[in-house]
Amino acid sequence: MAKLIFLIELLMGWNPENYDENYRDMMEKGLSDTEKSHASESIESSNLNLNTESVFFDAVVKFVDESFGRKHPHFERTVYWLREFMPEVTEAHLIAAYGHDIARAFDGEGTPESYLDTEHLQRHQERGAEILSDFLLKNGASSELSEKVAHLVGRHEWGGDEEQNLLRDADSVSFLETNAEGFVMKKAQVEGYEKIREKLDWMFNRIGSEERKVYAKENYKKWSDMLNASK
């Protein structure tokens, strides 16, 4: 399905420039009401295999958006890509995809010396798992749901089993669409070329299959070139 959409977009002259511009606007201004309704439409009308617990997905979206003080396109796009990669997506997967970076809203994680710092990444993913599972349990979710979400989020940076790998890959494809620009255009000036180069390469290279890398390739190349040009 994703491949088909990708090909149609290419055939119709899809312009990645406009695409990224849209996301830049969204990142800077947050979503307009129209965009919000499109975003929720795309989530609601996407053949999601939600069970009666879908109320928890909505609650987590609200919790995440309020915790960050705005809507981050990165989270919606991670949901989008995980749905493309997983034939049977459940509510736990959607919650994990939307909330995987929640720790950043809470702990003042700070800027690590290296974005690949193992301890930093470990703390980030484990803390995220804890925050989401606490939230779910406090709001009446089953321990089964809460544990599943914690399992997925707890290894979203490195992957582990097949489902954790797919969340990691969705995170990477989404990162290169929505967050890479900020790293290249802003953070590189402050934190240095090498640090951002390492992060971009790692986000692309950790994608677990050539088939899924196809969806990230274009953005990876674009932001790599931009980064080199700004050296």
Ligand SMILES: [Fe+2]
């Ligand atoms: Fe993360």
Ligand SMILES: [Fe+2]
């Ligand atoms: Fe992420």
